[in-house]
Amino acid sequence: MSKSAVPVNLTDRLSQFSELWSQKKVAVLNDYEVKLAKLKGEFVWHTHEDTDELFLVISGRLTIQLRDADVVLEPGELFVVPRGVEHCPVAHEETAILLFEPEGTLNTGDAGGPMTKVAETLR
Structure with a gap:
């Protein structure tokens, strides 16, 4: 069986x-990375x-704060933050998520800072 x-x-x-x-990073689709993350607490606005x-x-509950409203996601729900929209993810309990974004996208976007991390590949 091939790896793919x-x-x-x-x-x-x-x-x-x-x-x-x-x-x-758990997979690559064309020029996009499929990533997993575990979250708890508040991230940075970016x-x-x-x-x-x-x-x-995937599990837990995620609030995506936007400047004009909050979006609350339960397991099995997804939301797409449009390009250029400032947002801040918040998880009051440990939450597992899947992200889909172009290769090389920084987790902190334009904000930078100590929470910036390059996605590692899991095998």
Whole structure:
């Protein structure tokens, strides 16, 4: 069986790390990365000027603060933050998410700072 024929088990991949706010790349689709992350607490306000950002909640609950409203996501729900829209993810409990965004997209967008991390690849 070729490597490309092996499915990615999200539960297994999530069990491989406990670090919060650190994206882990689990697949690549064309020029896009599929990433997992565990979140708890509040992130930083930031913008991605050149790309939309898809958040899919696997477990827990995620609030995506926008300047004009909050979007609350439960497990199985997703939301796309449009490019250029300032946002701040908040998780009051540990929350597992899947992200879909272009390769090389920084987690902190234009904000930078100490929470900026390059996505590591999980195998």
